[in-house]
Amino acid sequence: MTFPASFSGLPVMLLALLGTGGLLAGCQSAGGEVAVARQSAAVAVAAPAPAVALVPAAHSLAPTPLAPTSLAPLPDVSPELRAAVAELRGRLGPEAAALRPEVLERACVGYLNLRQAGRISRPGMLAIADMDLPSSEPRLWVLDLRAGQVLHRSPVAHGRGSGEGVQARRFSNTIKSACTALGFYRTQDTYRGKHGLSRRLRGLDAGHNDNALRRYVVLHSADYVSTAYMERHGKAGNSRGCPALPPDQYRAIISAVGEGGCLYLSGPGLESKWLDAAGAAQRLAAQGWR
Template sequence: MEKTSVVYRQRFKRRARRVARRVLPFMASLFMATPLASPVLNSKVKAASVETKLPSNQELQTAFYNQRTHKLYEEMALESQGLRFEVFEKALTGYLNLQTEGRLSNEKQLLTVVDFELPSTEKRLWVLDLAAKQVKFHTLVAHGHNSGEDVATTFSNQNESNMSSLGFYVTQDEYIGKHGRSLKLDGMDEGFNTNALERSVVMHGADYVSEDFIKQNGRLGRSLGCPALPMDQKDEIIEAVNGGTCLFLSGADQSYSSKYLNQDVAINALLSSNS
């Protein structure tokens, strides 16, 4: 046990040094870019009585994670495609947590994000290829009938609720059901979406998910809780995301929480990928 502890401490120190090398230049540039808050003379007088405080290892790691997340968000031009940064950050954190647990496919680095705070008339589903740093799909998606009219505001994990369920999912196998080609979804968040398989909450196509339906009705049609897709895109999307990729359904529910939103785990995953 003593040898294991020593090895762990050595690994931790090496990791901390790697983070410091990456983040300290970034922190220094921020410091140099900040205008002085008081005259130089006063600053010199105060400097003698103020002890310089270096950022902690945790602060360095957090700065590193925030920098990497913002950089990826910008490289993929996600703001211009309507994906809010705060939603993307949560989705990426969960993706990295699930990846760390070995729940995701090693062959597909795909992250599907749905923002149910947007109205159904807007394209609010994105399939992100994190390896290629590209948006593979950006399209419409329906929410559950009892979750709301144009905007989903109420969510449930209960059987026969006909509501959408928030949280992280891992895609499973395809099958042919009453909606044709469909994709099983395994909910990961206890109390929020873990009844998805029992409820038959799946990804499938629907005629009521289209621009024509919006023109006629002022909103999309609604499902029984499934994230339903446009018929002309459902085959391509299901083909792309099946077999162990991450899906995150985000919505305005203050009660929602997830163990997969652990930023420390996500930071370690990024550090490991750069070691």
């Protein structure tokens, strides 16, 4: 997906009003309906949304996105496991060039441990969202580890409680926080709700994302992740905690991850018991990426 470098023709103030008055509908509430957060025009004028690419590049008002948090390599990763992840990265090709190696390594280690523990059941399927990258970028990858292929790459929204700017800076497992919750998830069954086809998510990291089912955190479509919205506002809109997907890609992504797959939402400060390099190396040696 590519985004135009500039827009022109409307006054900046009007564009700011449109940017903050857009869709902020998020995830399913306990009653299965969408909870909608609305801002008044007065609030929009006082605190306009970041105007990324809304004016010609030479006069852009957009803040420079913050650099993603530096992640140190996992400790005690065997040379064999590190080489296997590096080889996988090479096979994934240019579509995975923006997938940070340290994020891929963590995701693979977690996948292997979750497979060994029987917590996920879809062999070779791994979806990774680097929520430390700006929402203006396609920061979700769906990988087939066995084939070494990127099946899908798309933008993905973060919760408005995590920050209504282009980058997420707060993460929470708390009910009604409207935040994105980091960690490993098992993809669950599908259903049809307010957003149409949706897939439930079960959080597998206690204290980090294990309220996902109670919070109705699901994969679903959202107009505020559409190409038109992102071209207009320079970023994705915000959910109420769901990793919401573009309307033209959500069906294919929901189908690809299937039931029993692994989704990893990466971000700063995440500690997970599934990031056990020794256990992952044993699983890889015995079963490969299956």
